[in-house]
Amino acid sequence: MTDSSGPDPGPPPSFEHARNRRQKARAAGLDPDYWYAVEQSSRLRKGKHLETKFMGRSIAVFRGQDGRVRAVENRCAHRHIKLTEGEVVDCRLVCPYHGWSYDGEGRAHIPHDLFGRKEPDIRIASVPVRERYGLVFVFPGDPEVAEVRDIPSIPELEGPAPWPHAIVQFDCSGHHSMLLENVSDFTHGFLHRKFQPFEGTDLRRCETIGDRVELEYDSKIGAGRLQDMFIDRGEGGCDHMLACYDYPYHWSNTQDRIKHFLFTLPVDESHNRHIFIFYLRPGAIRLPGLGPVPRVVADTMMKLTRLTTLQPLLSQDVWVIGHEQEGWERHWDRPAPELSPVVKAFQDLTIRKWEEYLERSRRKGTRRDAPPLVPTEELAR
Numbered sequence: 001m002t003d004s005s006g007p008d009p010g011p012p013p014s015f016e017h018a019r020n021r022r023q024k025a026r027a028a029g030l031d032p033d034y035w036y037a038v039e040q041s042s043r044l045r046k047g048k049h050l051e052t053k054f055m056g057r058s059i060a061v062f063r064g065q066d067g068r069v070r071a072v073e074n075r076c077a078h079r080h081i082k083l084t085e086g087e088v089v090d091c092r093l094v095c096p097y098h099g100w101s102y103d104g105e106g107r108a109h110i111p112h113d114l115f116g117r118k119e120p121d122i123r124i125a126s127v128p129v130r131e132r133y134g135l136v137f138v139f140p141g142d143p144e145v146a147e148v149r150d151i152p153s154i155p156e157l158e159g160p161a162p163w164p165h166a167i168v169q170f171d172c173s174g175h176h177s178m179l180l181e182n183v184s185d186f187t188h189g190f191l192h193r194k195f196q197p198f199e200g201t202d203l204r205r206c207e208t209i210g211d212r213v214e215l216e217y218d219s220k221i222g223a224g225r226l227q228d229m230f231i232d233r234g235e236g237g238c239d240h241m242l243a244c245y246d247y248p249y250h251w252s253n254t255q256d257r258i259k260h261f262l263f264t265l266p267v268d269e270s271h272n273r274h275i276f277i278f279y280l281r282p283g284a285i286r287l288p289g290l291g292p293v294p295r296v297v298a299d300t301m302m303k304l305t306r307l308t309t310l311q312p313l314l315s316q317d318v319w320v321i322g323h324e325q326e327g328w329e330r331h332w333d334r335p336a337p338e339l340s341p342v343v344k345a346f347q348d349l350t351i352r353k354w355e356e357y358l359e360r361s362r363r364k365g366t367r368r369d370a371p372p373l374v375p376t377e378e379l380a381r
C-alpha cells in the first residue's frame with residue numbers, strides 16, 4: 001500500500017515488537033478471564049445459534065428448545081466444520097455434514113454407523129455462558145476462573161423495578177482500545193457538535209487505582225436541545241460525571257441520575273463489538289411543562305431516545321473509529337501527539353493488564369491464541 005504522504009511502513013508491529021505506548025496499546029488484547037457480552041438475549045431465540053468471536057477465536061452460542069443458552073468452540077471434532085453452519089435440534093447443535101451433534105458440555109453424539117465400535121467419548125471445549133441484563137455473556141478464558149469471577153453488578157437494572165434503560169449495540173471496524181479511549185476522552189465533542197451529548201470538558205481528576213482508571217469531569221451531560229428538554233436534572237444539574245475504565249468495562253455516573261455501562265468485545269485485532277446500556281433514574285425523565293413522567297412512559301421515551309439520539313450519536317463514533325483504524329494501519333510509525341492524560345492512562349492500563357495476562361499464560365503454559373481444547377486424539381491418528 002502506498003500513500004502520497006509517505007512510503008508504506010508495512011503492517012503495524014506485534015505487541016512484542018511495539019516500541020511505544022500507543023503501538024503497544026493497539027497491539028494488546030483484552031484478558032479473556034472476564035465475562036464479555038456478545039449479543040442481546042432477545043436476538044437469540046429458542047432453537048437458534050450464532051457465531052461470536054473473541055480475539056479471533058470462533059465460539060458457537062446456541063439456545064436449546066428448553067430456553068437455556070449454551071456455548072461451545074465452533075468446530076466439529078470430525079472434520080472441523082464450523083458448527084454454526086448446522087442447526088439446533090432440541091438442545092444440541094448439529095453439524096451439517098455427518099450429523100454429529102453436541103450438547104452444551106461439548107460432548108459429541110455420532111448418529112451414523114460406528115463400524116462395530118462402541119460410541120467413542122469425543123468432546124470439544126465448552127465455553128461458560130450466562131445471561132444477565134438482557135445480554136448473553138461468554139467467558140472465553142479459564143473456565144475455573146469463570147466460577148469465581150462474576151459479571152459486573154448493575155443493581156439499577158435488576159429487581160422488580162429496573163431503571164428505564166436503552167441498549168445500543170454496534171460492530172465497529174477498529175481496535176478495541178480506540179473505542180475505550182473515545183468514550184472517555186471528551187475532547188472529541190467536536191465530532192458530536194450536532195447532538196452535544198456533553199458541554200464543557202473540564203477534567204477534574206484522572207487517577208489509576210488498581211485495575212481502574214477513575215475520571216471526574218465537570219460537564220453538562222445531555223446538553224443538546226432535545227435531550228435538555230426531556231432530562232429532569234434535579235438539584236445537581238447533571239453537570240458532574242464520574243467515569244471509570246473498570247477493566248475491561250467502562251461505565252459512567254452523572255450524579256446518580258444518568259448512568260451508562262459499556263461492554264466491549266474484542267472480535268479480532270481490527271474489529272470490536274460494543275454494547276452500551278444507558279439507564280436513567282426513574283424521575284429523571286420529564287415532559288416539558290409536565291415534569292417527571294411515570295415509569296412506563298419513561299421506558300417508552302428511552303426507546304425513542306435510542307432511535308432519535310443515542311444510535312445516530314454513537315454511529316458517528318463508529319464511523320470515525322473506522323477511519324482511525326485506517327489511519328493507524330497506514331501511519332502507525334508516525335508520531336501521534338496526545339494531549340489527554342485520559343488516553344495515556346487508559347493505554348497504560350490496557351498494556352499492563354495484557355502483560356499480566358501473557359505472563360500468567362506463560363506460567364500456565366497456554367498460548368493466548370489457542371485456549372485449551374479437549375483432544376480427540378485416539379480416533380485422529
Ligand code: FES
Nearest residue numbers: 076078079095098
Ligand atoms: S464434519 Fe461434522 S459431522 Fe462430519
Ligand SMILES: [Fe+2]
Nearest residue numbers: 182183188317
Ligand atoms: Fe463519542
